[in-house]
Amino acid sequence: MRVRSWLGVAGALLLALAVLAALLAPLIAPYRPMQLDLRARLAPPAWLVHGSTRHLLGTDNVGRDILSRLIWGTRISLSVGASAALLGAVVGSTLGLCAGFFGRRIDAAISWAIDVQLAFPFTLFALFLLAVFGGGFLPVVGVLALATWVNFARVVRAQAEVLRTQDFILAARSIGVPTPRILVRYVLPAALPSIVVVGSFSAAQAMLTEAALSFLGVGVDPTTPSWGAMLELGRNYLQTAWWMAAFPGLAIAWVVLGANLLGDWLRIRLDPRGGALR
Amino acid sequence: MSEALLDMNGLEVRFGSTIAVRDVGLHVLPGEAVGLVGESGSGKSTAMLAVLGLHPPGSAAVTARRLRLAGHDILAVPERTLRDLRGRVAAMIFQDPLTALNPVMPIGSQIAEVLVRHHRLGRSAAMMQASALLETVGIADGAGRLRDYPMAFSGGMRQRVMIAIALAGQPRLLIADEPTTALDVTVQAELVRLIRGLQRERGMGLVWVTHDLALMAGVVDRVVVLYAGRVMESAPVDLLYARPLHPYTVALLESLPRFEAGPPRVRAHATRDVAPAAEGCPFAPRCPHRFARCAQMPPLFEDRGSLAACWLLAR
């Protein structure tokens, strides 16, 4: 338990640093992300031979500062992750709530949708959608929410199904509380802790997928620096300039690990009986 | 006089800074039935778990001036000896047989397990004995039901299975912790008959832990009344009902609903929820007779065969 809470704090710290970097990007990044320095193309990190303190983590093939691009890239990664998780939470929780509480046909329909969703090779599907409809922030978030809503729907559905038969819900019905109010004031608050937990896991999942999509070239916007796009670019230079791929990879691992550690800790803290999640 | 099965004196159980049981004594002879009566939080179950050494060492601190089970000092013997004493010397049946039974093991195997462990029986001999035990506790066609799982039984029948498991070790002391609380009155009456009959037949000692003072009248020879972890009164059953000494016992008996009586005597606002006193007599805050001395805990005073911890009896 003690180890877990320590890990939770570590996760929160990792994320907090990333958030700080995103907020303060213009202040702390040494260069603008698109600024070229053609004389210093493919410069290695500062601590290697030929490295220089002007570019702490080196530069890419057109001389852009890796560190600056990583810092700016935090904005994309975090905002996409958070938005996709939020959108998924709103849609998924609502559907899950209805499926679990009303049961029968509504449940059958929503459960069917969940199964279909889970059966799809998601990344291919996303690739196809973005290729057809074009990339950009909103489309990417929308596509990612298509993946995350299932997480929320499943967990909330299971909770609502259990809660439905509990005495305090029956008591609420017996005093004449209308059904929408029961859902919002009685069922939702009880499911909220799980929603928060699933939210942090889903954000991690969305950030990973966003990186993958950028890597595949259908990311948010080719002109904004994204970790996935940087990784893709670096792939071509693995032999000569490993830092171009390694640092974006580490950055992705950083925030995903942070979100997962935090989620794991929240899971224990908010739901001592655990179990039903994931 | 034969050796006491349970000889307990000055038992104290602490959970961190909370004292759940304080200075509790209990003496049970072979063939004797004692009722341990108290409301929730009185420490009655906690005390009995201590008798079997069932409190995990980390969570509870158990101390006693004397805690002997058939001559064995429970607080001194190693865990191995304790395991051997449980089941063979003293066995326990619980309120909720569904959680106390293993849901994924047929009941025959659960009974046989005890027989194999304590009596070194072979598997098939143990199964035969298990079916005989099921019939002893009133389950017809014992052999046919050995392969059934606990879920296949009704609440009352499950409790019978629990009793069969408890009897398998041929214990000399049976501890029953609210064994009939969750059951219907008709089933409760059957089980009381069964447990009482088995106890007399086998000369076992019996400790019946309950909150139901009315039930005790027909079950035990002696009643010990606990409140907030302390013994309030300890008396032979006839004396307790005919002439309760402690104001708490009186209050308990008065609040028992009876067929003959009129509407309940206690009014809604007459008794507020009052926490037991931490110092002195715990019942003092609710007691109609309290006076200055109640700030100190009274010892047990003897009065014509009954014992009660109340300053009113001091002379």
Place this chain on the structure above:
Amino acid sequence: MNRAPLAELSGIGVRYRKGGDVRHGLIEIDLAVAAGETLAIIGESGCGKSTLGRVLLRLQEPTEGDVRYRGESLLALKPHAMRRRRQAMQMIFQDPLASLNPRMTVGETLGEPLMVHRLARRWRDTVEPVAAAMRRVGLDPATVRRFPHQFSGGQRQRIAIARATMAGAELIVADEPLASLDITIQSQILGLFEDMRAQGGVTFVFISHDLPVVSQTADRVVVMLGGRIVEDGAPRAVFREPAHPYTQALVDAVPVPDPDAARRRQERPAAAVAHGTPARPDLCPFAPRCPHLLPACTHTMPPLRHVAPGRRAACWLHGDWSPP
């Protein structure tokens, strides 16, 4: 007892499927609850007494029959109309902790009925009536911001009772309201019910398995077994001279706080006991364990008939008809 019925069940049946079988929760229930009376329903677990309570409040839909409240059929009502009726019809549950929303404070829990039925327009308007209700049930209004888990069992049941009375209930169904409480607390809660009755206006349906409590509090008792009503009448009469052998078995099983009487009873031979197999829905549910079994009992269900004024029983031993 010639008061007009406040609530009425006629021909109620509840059937449900379990596995491949059809189970009967309630069978042919006819019951009228008179305004102002306290009606107790007793019987063993699984006899259908809780289901009956829920059907009466239309918290569960029967598969057959009609539920009437003040002469109006509740089953025909649309959801919003039903919700309005709920203001007058309330329920109190066995486990007070489970029946309270763990994430709502006492103030919110008690204010909820006022808000839902528009008796208060803003939460601020609920403060006064909530405090008054808390005082009425003996709770300190200063604890209004606490959550259910911060109270004792008895206090929680007081909260539940206060909630039931917030919006002016006429009919309160209390399902084993004492079963999870300590004996001294039980008598406090009983006293509270007694006060509410004395102030008048409230009709109680009290579901219980505690016969002595019922004999003290109820005007009329209904004995249920196997989804049917097997006997009803005034509690003193029913318990002193049970007309149905099942009622007799119940009365005999009640522990008496008197060692002599208890010993005498134990010396009598045990009643015949049968277990397991659910009774056939078309026969007397007590037949498998009845000590007075008649030939008729093995092929025809005895109807529920008057055996004395204000007294009904479903047993071939009684009444002025001859068994088929």
